[in-house]
Structures are given as C-alpha cells and as structure tokens.
Amino acid sequence: MNIDAAVGRACERVPGMLRGALVLLPEGFLLGATPGAHVLDLEPMIRSAARCLTAPTLPALRGRDGAFTELVFVFHDHLFVIQVSRRDPRLALVIACTREHNLAFVLGATRLVIGSVEEELDLGAWGL
C-alpha cells in the first residue's frame, strides 16, 4: 500500500489543490503527501496543525463540547484546511488550495478526502 499514492488520488477531488499531506499528531509525523509536494512547503502546515490541535480544550459555547475536527484559515490568495479524522484525533489531513472556489465546496471536498483516505488505508502499523 502506497500512502502517497492514496493521499494524492483522494486529494484530486479538492478544487484548486496546491499541496496536501496526511500527518500524525501531535508529533507532526508525515505519513504521506500529494505528488510534487515538497517537504519544506509542508513543514509549516504541519507545525501549524500541531499548534491548533494541541490547543487547550474549549468547553462548549454553542452546540456540543469536544475537540475541533475542521479548521480553515482564509488567506487573501489561498486556503489552508485542517481535517481531523473522525475516527482517531491523532490523524489529520492538511491541505493548501487556491481561493477561487467556493469555501463550502472546498470544505465539503476535504471532508470526503479524509473519509476516503481512512477507508482505503490500513494505518494499524501506526497505532491508529
């Protein structure tokens, strides 16, 4: 099983895709990345995700308690999305994509990506 290939294939459905990676948190270990993604470009994304997902717990203000599963940073020229596995909070997908597409469309697509990657890959060897 090639994790890079699985991540690359799944991420094809994200509109305006620039680069993406599947990571293990909080260590920030890179499990797999999209084709052509350079580790130096992925590293800040992984560090950023680790910061977000190891933040102090926030009790519910609205809705339910619990950890955040989806974060999107909206920059003037691109989006940075973090999708946390709904099965195991140690697994997360980090994706950078362009801004020209609808935000809801991008978020919907990235939710499908993390789901399909989890379906396809057996990550038992990683303790997941």
Add this chain to the structure above:
Amino acid sequence: MAWTRVYDALARVEDLEPTDSGVLAFGAEPRAGGILVEKGRICWAVAPGMQRRLKDLLAARTSERGIDFDRIYERCLANGSLLGQTLVDEGWISASELEAALRTHSAESLVALCSKSGEPPSWTSRGSRGYLPRFTFRPIELLLEVVKLSAAEIQARARAELAKLDRADYRGAAFCCDSRYEVMVPVATSGELSVRELWSLGRWAMQLPLAARELGATPQFVLASRGTDTIAVWWRAELLFAVATEERSSVAAFVAQHLHEAG
C-alpha cells in the same frame, strides 16, 4: 495589576450557589476588604483607602449641574442617609448614573484588592440573608468595567467590531493581546458569557495567531468547527475576536461580510 487574580476572584463568585450570599474576603482582617455577594451577583467590592472614592465619582457626575454637593454630603452624614440614593431622590442624577458610579467604584476597588499578592480570598457565607442592595452586578460586568478603567478606547473599538456581526445567536468576545498585559484580556463580549467561558475562549483562541505565524501570513479569518458548533476567529492589530454560532446561516453571513470587507 494581576489579571489572573481578578479572574480567579470573579470565577469564584460565579461558582457560588445561586441562592448564596456573603463575602469573599481578601484577608483575615475585615478592613482588608472583599467582595460582597448577594445570590451570585456582586453588590459591592470594598478595598482599603477606597471609602471616599464613591463620593468623588458622584461629585464628578454632578459637577456641572449647579449643585451644592458638599452641603448635600454633610446633610447625608448628619441624617445617616445614603448619598447616592439622596442624589437620585432629589433629581440630581438618574438611577442609571448611580448604578454606573457604583459599578466603577466596585471595579476600582477590585483592582486595588487584586493588586496585592497574598493568600487566595476566602468565602464566608451568610446563607440566604443578603444585603438588599439597590443594584447588583454579574461578575462579567465587573470584569469589563475593570478593563474599561485602563483600556476604554480599545474596548470601544472592540465593541464596534462585534456590533457589526448583527446576529443575535453569536456568543463570543474580543481580547486584547497588548504586551502590557501578562495574559489575554477580554475587552468586550457578544451574547451571554461567564468569566470562566471567556477565560477558556481566550486561552484557546490565542493558539490560532501562533498557528498562522507558522504559515508566515495573517489570514482574513479562521473558522473552527466541531459538529454544528463553529467558531470564527480574526484579529486586527492588538485585538483578537472569537465568536461561536450554531447557525449555518450565521457562518455564511460572517464569511460573506469578511470577504466583502477584504475586497
């Protein structure tokens, strides 16, 4: 001032049973001061050296109203009547002005109480026997009044930004990350929040600018979701805003507004 002491004291008041009344004392001696509480709401904070400050605050409010303030004060002393209530009864100030002066006085007293290091304050209950005050304040109201004492302009800016949201279901706050404060200081709120909720929200939200710094740029905004709960976070200069909503339409309205503002 030690902000964490202010938070801790006000959070302790919030943690009391809603039927409980008494005093949160800042020392073994009664003269050391404390916070008088009635059924979970603050009647008054009293601190050494602040006894005459309320008179000054009331005098400042009436200074341009043609009033012989000192004569009224002397009369109240002689009669044993309350100065503030007398000013209201005689029409020199409105009830809301008296309430504002009492709130400011309590905030200044709280600052004085929390400026000294020492043992954590101790609670003495009076059970359900209260103080029958005319005005009481929620701990969060007093916290925001304390902020106003040192950062009124920043607070006004934060309130103006939160007011733009224009939706009733948002709950959140603005925090000041100025280097003069040792912690994130909440300066304005949107919707009902407790001091504890504010404290948690600030600690959580401050991770997002740090996460953005890893990416080397400042985002227009960040959305964080868990189930149906979405928190929008954005920051401008020294102010950081974080508001929660469960309404998808409110998230959409927020996104549209911020994208429009960014041009």
